[in-house]
Amino acid sequence: MAVQASSGSLGGLHTFPRLLLDHARNRPDAPAMREKYLGIWQTLSWAEVAVRVRALACGLAELGFKRGDNLAIIGDNRPHLYMMMSAAQALGGVPVPLYQDAVANEMLFVMQDAGIRFAVVEDQEQVDKLLEIMAQVGTLEHIIYDDARGMRHYTQPFLHDIQELIEMGRIHDRNHPDVFDNEVGKGHHDDVSVMLYTSGTTGKPKGVCQTHAAFISAAQGGVQVDRMSGDGDILSYLPMAWVGDHLFSYAQALVAGFTINCPESAETVMTDLREIGPTYYFAPPRVFESLLTSVMIRMEDAGKVKQKLFHYFMGVAKRCGGAILDGKPVRTGDRLQYWLGNVLIYGPLRNVLGMSRIRVAYTAGAAIGPELFSFFRSIGINLKQLYGQTETCAYVCLQPDGQVKSDTVGAPAPSVEIRIAANGEVLVRGPMLLKGYYKRPDATAESINAEGYFMTGDAGFLDADGHLKIIDRAKDVGKLSGGAMFAPNYIENKLKFFQHIKEAVCFGHDRDMVCAFINIDVGAVGNWAERRGIAYSGYTDLAGKPEVLDLIRECVEKVNADLVHDAMVADSQIHRFLVLHKELDPDDDELTRTRKVRRNFVAEKYGVLIDALYGGKGSQFIETEVKFEDGRRGKVSADLKIIDVKTFPVVKKAA
Numbered sequence: 001m002a003v004q005a006s007s008g009s010l011g012g013l014h015t016f017p018r019l020l021l022d023h024a025r026n027r028p029d030a031p032a033m034r035e036k037y038l039g040i041w042q043t044l045s046w047a048e049v050a051v052r053v054r055a056l057a058c059g060l061a062e063l064g065f066k067r068g069d070n071l072a073i074i075g076d077n078r079p080h081l082y083m084m085m086s087a088a089q090a091l092g093g094v095p096v097p098l099y100q101d102a103v104a105n106e107m108l109f110v111m112q113d114a115g116i117r118f119a120v121v122e123d124q125e126q127v128d129k130l131l132e133i134m135a136q137v138g139t140l141e142h143i144i145y146d147d148a149r150g151m152r153h154y155t156q157p158f159l160h161d162i163q164e165l166i167e168m169g170r171i172h173d174r175n176h177p178d179v180f181d182n183e184v185g186k187g188h189h190d191d192v193s194v195m196l197y198t199s200g201t202t203g204k205p206k207g208v209c210q211t212h213a214a215f216i217s218a219a220q221g222g223v224q225v226d227r228m229s230g231d232g233d234i235l236s237y238l239p240m241a242w243v244g245d246h247l248f249s250y251a252q253a254l255v256a257g258f259t260i261n262c263p264e265s266a267e268t269v270m271t272d273l274r275e276i277g278p279t280y281y282f283a284p285p286r287v288f289e290s291l292l293t294s295v296m297i298r299m300e301d302a303g304k305v306k307q308k309l310f311h312y313f314m315g316v317a318k319r320c321g322g323a324i325l326d327g328k329p330v331r332t333g334d335r336l337q338y339w340l341g342n343v344l345i346y347g348p349l350r351n352v353l354g355m356s357r358i359r360v361a362y363t364a365g366a367a368i369g370p371e372l373f374s375f376f377r378s379i380g381i382n383l384k385q386l387y388g389q390t391e392t393c394a395y396v397c398l399q400p401d402g403q404v405k406s407d408t409v410g411a412p413a414p415s416v417e418i419r420i421a422a423n424g425e426v427l428v429r430g431p432m433l434l435k436g437y438y439k440r441p442d443a444t445a446e447s448i449n450a451e452g453y454f455m456t457g458d459a460g461f462l463d464a465d466g467h468l469k470i471i472d473r474a475k476d477v478g479k480l481s482g483g484a485m486f487a488p489n490y491i492e493n494k495l496k497f498f499q500h501i502k503e504a505v506c507f508g509h510d511r512d513m514v515c516a517f518i519n520i521d522v523g524a525v526g527n528w529a530e531r532r533g534i535a536y537s538g539y540t541d542l543a544g545k546p547e548v549l550d551l552i553r554e555c556v557e558k559v560n561a562d563l564v565h566d567a568m569v570a571d572s573q574i575h576r577f578l579v580l581h582k583e584l585d586p587d588d589d590e591l592t593r594t595r596k597v598r599r600n601f602v603a604e605k606y607g608v609l610i611d612a613l614y615g616g617k618g619s620q621f622i623e624t625e626v627k628f629e630d631g632r633r634g635k636v637s638a639d640l641k642i643i644d645v646k647t648f649p650v651v652k653k654a655a
Contacts, residue, residue: 014189015212017053017090019254021184024050027257030230033079036264036272044079046257052166054180056080056087059169060118061179063142063160067092067186070114070195074098074107074129075122077236077262080146080162082250084120089193089212091183096195096207097241099593101586104129106593110197111137114207114438118142120162124150127159189213195438196243196390199592207438208243208390217431218388218395219251221414225398226360230257232279233357237262237269242594243390244364248282251393273354281358284365285493286595288372288383291353293499293524300531313341314378321346321378326402346379355381362386364394365594369497370406377404385409387468391447391454393432397468408467418468419453425474426460427453476599478509484571486514488599491572494562498555499524503584505597506574507610513575515613517606518552519583525551540638543579549643552579557646570650576613577645578620580606581638587627609640618642 013019023032028047035042044052065071071088073081073095085095096114098107100122107129111119117139121127127145134140144160145151151161160168173180193212197205222228236249253260258280263272299310320334330338350356361376361383368385376383382401387409388394396418399410412418416430429452436444448454459474471477472487480486488506491514495504503519522539525548529536536542560573584590590602603610605624612620623637 014216015089015184015187015191016193016216016251016254017086017184017187019216020046020050020053020086023254023257027230030257031259032253033082033260033262034276035079035262036268036275039264041261041275049079049083052080053083053086053090054173055166055169056083056162057090057169057180057183058172058176059165059167060087060093061091061176061183062168062172063118063165065091065093065118067183069093069118070096070116072096072098072111072114072116072119073121073240074119074126075100075146075240076266077238077240077245077249078122078146079260079262081120081122081240082236082260084144085194085250089187090180092186092191094192094195094209096197097239097246098197099239099241100126101239102593103587104132108133108136109204110207111140113205114195115139118144120144120146123147124154127151127154131156187212189216190435192435194246196241196246198390199594199596206440206443209435209438210393211435214432214434215247215251215393216255217415218247218393218413219255221395221416221432222247222252222386222398223256224414225400226280228252228256228258228280228360232256232258232359233261233276234258234280234282235261235263235269235273235276235278235354237266237272238282238284239593242365243388243394244282244284247394248280248362270354274352275354277354277357279357279359281355281361283361283363284594285363285368285372285496286365288363288368288376289496289499289502292372292375293521295349295353296499297524297527300527310345313337313345316341317346317378318374321380322374322404325377325380325382326404342380349379350381353381358382360384364388364409365596369493371494371497373406377406386413387470388432389454389456391434392428392430392456395432396428396430396456403465403467405467408463408469411465411467417453418462420461421455423474424459424461424471424477426456426458426468426470428456429453480508480514480571481510481512482571485568486572487569490569491516491559491563491574494559495555498558500528500551501555503591503597505584505599505602507603507613508572511614513614514572515610516556516574516577517602517609518556518577518579520548520552520579522583539583540581540636543581544638544641546641549579549641552577553643553645560645560647564648564650573647574645575647576642578609578613578640578642581622581640582624582626582636585626588625612640613642 013022023046029045031043032046032049033044071093075081088095130143142158144162144165146162148161189212192209195207195209197207238245249260261276263269316337320330323330364386384399387397395413397410398413419427421427433454457474458470459477460468460470472489478486486508491506492504495501502521505517508514520543556574563573564570586593619639619641621639623635625635
């Protein structure tokens with residue numbers, strides 16, 4: 001079975017530097033980028049950005065950057081870092097963004113694999129990381145930094161302040177006025193425009209080479225479906241190394257012409273979100289889970305009257321909010337109640353969340369729980385799901401207005417063809433596919449079949465409306481020993497809907513029952529404990545409290561009660577669980593930098609706990625080594641209680 005949709009073209013504007021220069025010519029004074037610096041929003045127009053990109057490109061050329069070179073970009077979302085992407089592309093080079101929270105040794109593989117000669121970084125912290133591994137990289141010749149604070153005593157000749165690079169570029173441009181325009185003119189739509197490394201869930205990361213044509217096609221499709229225009233705003237706060245940020249904050253901004261807004265810091269994102277009031281918002285499910293958790297914590301601290309009003313009108317929203325958002329018919333009485341709820345609850349809530357101006361919000365990166373999804377849509381936020389991978393520019397499925405379902409990731413996006421293989425794997429084909437894995441023709445050949453379809457590794461099916469429903473990662477979908485299907489991610493997402501549960505890992509393949517590891521949300525559970533007078537000294541202590549274990553048990557039992565009504569997974573109810581003594585952490589290799597669970601690694605690392613869950617034990621002692629942010633190592637130990645959970649009989653439908 002295959003489904004396909006189609007898209008248009010952008011004429012001769014087939015590279016990102018050409019798109020940038022086109023905006024600068026036709027909309028020179030329109031805002032292109034904003035950055036909050038020392039509490040004040042600084043705005044750059046398209047003309048100013050184009051002038052600065054030209055200077056940066058010429059500065060790179062002066063240092064010896066040439067066509068085909070790879071430029072590492074490391075830091076939080078900053079206008080100069082986005083501009084350096086365009087500058088590298090203008091010279092025929094390839095930007096290679098790295099995760100800014102990665103430790104030096106994690107960066108080493110990418111730096112070596114990509115043969116990085118030039119790197120641009122945000123600040124002193126990132127400079128120090130590169131200096132730590134520079135001798136091992138071998139190819140690294142120049143490091144450019146954006147923030148000069150703390151750099152006064154760094155005297156190495158290969159370190160360059162970005163302002164110095166701009167001045168160097170202006171001089172180079174005066175001496176060689178044709179270089180920039182000539183290099184931009186040489187750019188071809190099939191040139192590699194960016195290299196994004198996979199998260200490395202199951203092995204070493206791979207460099208995904210994407211062309212200008214691929215990302216422009218993906219960006220244009222999204223702009224077309226959601227009718228985006230140049231008068232919009234997006235808050236760019238997600239890692240630049242993640243494909244989602246590159247599509248939404250870079251590619252779509254250059255195609256549609258809306259404004260990229262960079263927050264002051266990770267700590268001020270929520271404040272900055274409210275100040276900007278973006279029209280377009282993108283976040284992975286984890287962020288929406290955190291937003292809902294913060295809302296519920298606030299409500300628990302509110303007065304009785306406010307709590308009653310909130311719960312009453314949320315009942316109204318649940319009943320008819322989604323239908324009103326989709327323009328479907330709703331009873332007059334419900335519509336009036338929803339209007340009142342919007343005045344008293346939904347409107348103020350959207351304002352607190354910084355989403356009063358949202359036209360469309362997207363989530364992707366992992367499956368989102370249907371309850372979480374419905375909550376945001378019910379209060380008037382046009383939240384949609386999309387589906388894609390790094391190899392597809394994060395672009396396979398979109399949800400057009402009026403066709404939004406909580407249990408699917410949407411219909412095939414413009415120009416994308418979807419086929420379901422005989423084994424249930426989702427196969428996709430279209431202009432957004434990777435050109436290849438960097439220096440890995442073997443991996444490229446393994447990922448794209450003879451018909452040109454990329455094999456996503458996800459299991460799913462197309463429903464009667466042609467919408468794609470993802471079950472789980474194909475490699476993760478298994479069977480219980482009794483033959484019933486086991487889809488761990490599906491169950492984990494239901495668990496994570498609860499504000500008190502931050503992460504979950506389920507086990508059950510080839511076993512007679514499902515068991516789970518749980519990470520509590522220390523903020524939500526801590527707030528809950530404090531209001532009940534339960535003292536605790538930290539995560540490990542809080543996670544082991546009998547009251548907390550009872551709280552989590554109630555959440556798990558609610559999930560079991562819900563699973564009964566889904567024939568596909570009714571037999572996958574959780575029988576036993578434990579709350580881990582530490583949070584799963586990317587620094588401990590338990591999560592990727594995009595916060596996906598390294599399932600096999602976790603299963604191996606905590607094998608003794610899995611044995612205890614399935615061995616009928618009531619508790620299990622464990623001691624685990626952890627890495628601290630400053631590089632130190634320590635150990636965390638605890639005697640973990642194993643909790644048995646109520647399950648519900650599966651009602652078999654009559655034939």
